[in-house]
Amino acid sequence: MAEASDSAQLICPSEQVLEGGKGVRFAVSAFGDKATGFVVRYGGQVYAYLNRCAHVPIELDWAEGEFFESSGLYLMCATHGAIYVPDSGFCAGGPCKGGRLRPIQVREEHGNVYWTPDEFIKALAQ
Numbered sequence: 248m249a250e251a252s253d254s255a256q257l258i259c260p261s262e263q264v265l266e267g268g269k270g271v272r273f274a275v276s277a278f279g280d281k282a283t284g285f286v287v288r289y290g291g292q293v294y295a296y297l298n299r300c301a302h303v304p305i306e307l308d309w310a311e312g313e314f315f316e317s318s319g320l321y322l323m324c325a326t327h328g329a330i331y332v333p334d335s336g337f338c339a340g341g342p343c344k345g346g347r348l349r350p351i352q353v354r355e356e357h358g359n360v361y362w363t364p365d366e367f368i369k370a371l372a373q
């Protein structure tokens with residue numbers, strides 16, 4: 248995977264992450280397990296989270312990259328319909344009450360989207 252100047256990891260070109268459109272998944276190691284993160288665009292900004300519902304720790308998307316519900320205002324878990332605020336990850340309704348998606352640091356640079364590993368969400372070993 249291509250790397251930026253620091254430990255940032257390339258996810259994809261910016262143009263692949265469209266406003267309110269499909270999210271782009273990427274592989275991570277989360278708390279020592281293989282997992283996926285995802286990035287979406289909302290209000291012009293990119294936001295990334297661990298792809299793990301706060302209700303039951305399973306992936307949110309019912310079809311690959313489908314994270315937004317039909318209004319485009321919330322991210323939705325396909326399993327029991329928990330909805331999350333796209334720019335904070337906080338639960339806005341459903342069985343995730345009081346929960347939050349785990350944010351992943353993400354940024355755009357030179358037309359690409361990169362995520363940055365932290366203490367618990369790491370890049371998979373090459």
Ligand code: FES
Nearest residue numbers: 300302324327329
């Ligand atoms: S697993 Fe996501 S709402 Fe239940």
